[in-house]
Amino acid sequence: MKYCSHCRADIVTTIPAGDNRERFMCSSCDIIFYENPRIIAGSIPVYGDKILLCKRSIEPRLGYWTLPAGFMENGETTLQGAWRETIEESQADVTVGELFSICNVPRINQVHMFYLATMPSEDCGPTSESSEVGLYSEADIPWDEIAFGTVKQTLKRFFADRKAGLYQLHHLEF
DSSP: OOBOTTTOOBEEEEOOTTOSSOEEEETTTOOEEOOOOEEEEEEEEEETTEEEEEEESSSSSTTOEEOSEEEOOTTOOHHHHHHHHHHHHHOOOOEEEEEEEEEEEGGGTEEEEEEEEEOSSSOOOOOSSEEEEEEEOGGGSOGGGBSOHHHHHHHHHHHHHHHHTOOOOEEEEO
16 A cells, blocks of 8 residues: 555555554555555355365466355345355355354464355356355265365364264364
8 A cells, every 4th residue: 555545645654653564654634554464254054964065266366166255245234245156156145144163373364254055956056256166075085185174174073073062162263
């Protein structure tokens, strides 16, 4: 960021009065431009005893498998974002349920949130974001080809909770 979007003056990096960390601030009108973490909303789509996975056709991690998820849009809730991303990445219309995992990834300024979801049918298919989609039993998941640590750990906790017969909210740090 170089110029203020309000007055076009130069942006400086400084610690504003009463604050404790550097921020981008306008050198003229003193507006502070905060940078905050991005929220990734996604789902764990379940059909019978299988989980829906998507093979990424975009970077990052092109060609690796993931749960359907992506950046939230302004004006939507995390649940709405999870539902939208599931459709965008898999064409699967799901019923989104309870929040299952919150994954804090401070090194890249992200928070990943995954919701339990049910699929009323096996209907799903590739999209511009996913070259393949498929339903996988736990034994058939390509564990070495999972795109992100947040997805791998969420899946492992999902299967452990399912085996125990009790789903709980998981807070994870990466």
